[in-house]
Amino acid sequence: MSRRTGNTAARLKQQRWLVVAIAVTLVLAIVSWLSFLIHDARVKALDAANIQVENLSTILKLRVSGLLREADLVLLDIADETHDLSPDLVPAHQQNLRTKLASLPQAGELAIFNSQGELVTALHSNASRWAGLDVSSWLSELRGTRHATSRTDTRNVFNTLGPSVFLLQQLHDRQGHMIGAVCVVLPVSRLLVLLESLDIGTKGVVSLHDEQGTWLARTPTFPAPGVSLPPHGEVRRLATSQSTTQRLLVKSSIDGVERLTSFRRVPNSALILAVGLSTDEILQTLQNSLWIYATASVAVILLVSVMVVLFWRAQNQTLALLQHRKLLEASEERFRLTAEVAPVSLVIAAYPSLQVEFINQRAALLFNIDTAAATGRHVQEFFVAQHDADTLSQLLNNQEQINEFEMQLKRRDGSLFWALVSVRAGQAELDQRLYICLVDITERKELEIQLERQAITDSLTSLVNRRGFVAKAVMEISRSRRFHRPMSLMLLDIDHFKQVNDRYGHAVGDQALQAMARACQQVVRQSDVIGRLGGEEFAVLLPETDILLAEEVAERIRLEVAALRIPVSGENPLWFTVSIGVTLLHLNHQTIEDVMAEADIALYQAKSAGRNRVVRYRPANTSASHK
Numbered sequence: 001m002s003r004r005t006g007n008t009a010a011r012l013k014q015q016r017w018l019v020v021a022i023a024v025t026l027v028l029a030i031v032s033w034l035s036f037l038i039h040d041a042r043v044k045a046l047d048a049a050n051i052q053v054e055n056l057s058t059i060l061k062l063r064v065s066g067l068l069r070e071a072d073l074v075l076l077d078i079a080d081e082t083h084d085l086s087p088d089l090v091p092a093h094q095q096n097l098r099t100k101l102a103s104l105p106q107a108g109e110l111a112i113f114n115s116q117g118e119l120v121t122a123l124h125s126n127a128s129r130w131a132g133l134d135v136s137s138w139l140s141e142l143r144g145t146r147h148a149t150s151r152t153d154t155r156n157v158f159n160t161l162g163p164s165v166f167l168l169q170q171l172h173d174r175q176g177h178m179i180g181a182v183c184v185v186l187p188v189s190r191l192l193v194l195l196e197s198l199d200i201g202t203k204g205v206v207s208l209h210d211e212q213g214t215w216l217a218r219t220p221t222f223p224a225p226g227v228s229l230p231p232h233g234e235v236r237r238l239a240t241s242q243s244t245t246q247r248l249l250v251k252s253s254i255d256g257v258e259r260l261t262s263f264r265r266v267p268n269s270a271l272i273l274a275v276g277l278s279t280d281e282i283l284q285t286l287q288n289s290l291w292i293y294a295t296a297s298v299a300v301i302l303l304v305s306v307m308v309v310l311f312w313r314a315q316n317q318t319l320a321l322l323q324h325r326k327l328l329e330a331s332e333e334r335f336r337l338t339a340e341v342a343p344v345s346l347v348i349a350a351y352p353s354l355q356v357e358f359i360n361q362r363a364a365l366l367f368n369i370d371t372a373a374a375t376g377r378h379v380q381e382f383f384v385a386q387h388d389a390d391t392l393s394q395l396l397n398n399q400e401q402i403n404e405f406e407m408q409l410k411r412r413d414g415s416l417f418w419a420l421v422s423v424r425a426g427q428a429e430l431d432q433r434l435y436i437c438l439v440d441i442t443e444r445k446e447l448e449i450q451l452e453r454q455a456i457t458d459s460l461t462s463l464v465n466r467r468g469f470v471a472k473a474v475m476e477i478s479r480s481r482r483f484h485r486p487m488s489l490m491l492l493d494i495d496h497f498k499q500v501n502d503r504y505g506h507a508v509g510d511q512a513l514q515a516m517a518r519a520c521q522q523v524v525r526q527s528d529v530i531g532r533l534g535g536e537e538f539a540v541l542l543p544e545t546d547i548l549l550a551e552e553v554a555e556r557i558r559l560e561v562a563a564l565r566i567p568v569s570g571e572n573p574l575w576f577t578v579s580i581g582v583t584l585l586h587l588n589h590q591t592i593e594d595v596m597a598e599a600d601i602a603l604y605q606a607k608s609a610g611r612n613r614v615v616r617y618r619p620a621n622t623s624a625s626h627k
């Protein structure tokens with residue numbers, strides 16, 4: 001039992017650590033899963049953002065290059081129609097130019113130069129605005145590149161227009177000689193319309209640069225008007241490299257926001273555009289869902305932790321219970337050993353069913369039964385007298401413990417023995433038991449009974465002596481009174497017994513006394529009580545007997561005694577007579593002595609009247625009858 005408890009405890013401890021290991025693994029799995037989820041979602045979000053930023057910059061490139069292409073076409077159209085720059089032609093031609101320029105709403109200025117770089121005509125502007133502009137270098141560049149159709153320049157030539165893109169186209173005479181150039185000015189500020197229509201979020205930036213990295217345009221607009229920003233380093237790097245596009249994570253020196261930025265050259269121009277999407281915004285959706293994942297994971301981890309803690313506590317309680325059970329088992333074992341070693345017989349019975357739950361070896365030997373056979377039996381199976389069971393049950397109703405109650409008990413084989421029984425009722429709520437301790441006192445009890453019997457027995461006649469007679473008489477009187485039944489008493493005294501002794505000796509006298517006892521026994525009923533009160537005096541108690549019947553019985557005794565013959569060697573057999581006083585129990589008698597006193601008076605009267613007769617007691621002034 002104890003070993004089983006130990007094994008269970010060890011198993012519980014193992015289970016406890018197993019659950020903790022599972023919980024830790026689960027938590028680690030959740031954390032790993034969450035980390036993977038974060039990483040994966042971030043990669044996917046950045047991938048999506050890369051695609052988005054590339055798409056946006058491509059769209060923007062197409063828009064800008066489309067616009068430049070449109071301008072180129074207008075310039076080509078003008079070049080196709082312009083082969084002569086003579087001053088008389090120009091006014092007529094100007095109307096045509098205006099029409100062409102109207103088809104290019106983003107254009108701010110249009111001018112035509114001759115091959116010396118001199119301004120021939122200008123639209124939307126007066127000539128003085130172009131006066132300070134040295135276009136000779138542009139023209140030489142155009143000459144150098146025979147097939148070049150256009151070129152761009154983003155110099156801030158006209159302060160009122162801001163940074164602008166200058167597009168130039170060679171003009172040829174009909175023989176194909178270069179006679180000058182036509183130039184259209186696209187203010188960068190007008191290109192902003194193209195930039196602003198892109199969906200770049202609240203923190204996104206679209207900007208336009210020249211190859212030196214100069215900021216030409218930006219949306220949202222620059223932090224403060226007039227603030228000149230240093231050239232964009234990444235733009236310059238792209239300009240000096242062979243590649244046409246580049247994608248980078250760039251932290252802005254303007255607002256400190258990190259952006260995924262796509263830089264892209266605008267083909268056939270000196271423009272580089274940049275589209276940047278804020279990484280914060282890219283990851284915002286991710287962060288929102290990650291918050292949900294993280295909160296759910298933390299909740300799961302907390303739940304798991306709480307469950308582990310609760311499980312741990314429950315296991316602790318179970319272990320504590322097992323520990324208590326172990327202690328209980330040890331205590332039970334101690335009790336069992338003590339019960340076996342104790343020099344007394346022990347029985348434990350359930351209460352109130354009174355079925356035997358435990359019996360020690362000593363008690364089993366006492367009842368001559370083995371412990372298994374005794375267990376489950378009703379304790380009253382071992383009782384002899386029902387009144388003992390009643391007394392014990394009554395005592396237990398009034399007190400918790402019964403000490404040294406003497407009673408007779410029965411063995412399994414039916415033989416009887418005396419035991420000193422102590423009983424204690426269990427006190428605990430769950431201990432509804434009787435603890436019974438038995439000591440075998442048969443030997444002492446039998447000795448006691450023997451001594452008791454001796455104490456009330458006359459050794460010569462084997463009748464009860466005065467003490468025994470009085471004791472029995474007291475009981476009979478009480479019974480007679482209780483049931484209102486008549487009862488008589490007679491006192492008998494051998495006549496002249498002294499002479500018997502004197503003449504025949506004491507031994508013969510003793511024989512006479514014994515014969516007298518036998519004579520009485522022969523005459524009276526079994527239920528009558530005969531006693532030798534002392535010397536040659538006897539008494540007979542006659543329950544259920546009225547005075548008339550008592551007188552008859554006394555007379556029969558008297559005759560029986562008179563007929564006795566005691567053989568005496570060498571002589572005639574001895575015979576003797578007896579005088580008898582009889583009285584009836586009545587209500588005036590307080591004690592047995594009162595009854596005996598009346599019988600004694602009648603006996604005295606019998607003696608006085610000449611002996612060998614029966615006299616009934618009569619109260620004073622009534623005469624006693626005699627024979």
Ligand SMILES: Nc1nc2c(ncn2[C@@H]2O[C@H](COP(=O)(O)OP(=O)(O)OP(=O)(O)O)[C@@H](O)[C@H]2O)c(=O)[nH]1
Nearest residue numbers: 493494495496497498499501506507509510535536
């Ligand atoms: N043998 C014998 N004699 C006993 C015993 N007890 C008493 N006696 C004798 O009984 C005699 C009783 O004598 P008393 O009291 O004088 O009476 P009694 O001689 O019978 O004369 P009454 O009673 O007057 O007829 C005494 O001598 C006692 O010694 C006994 O146990 N054995």
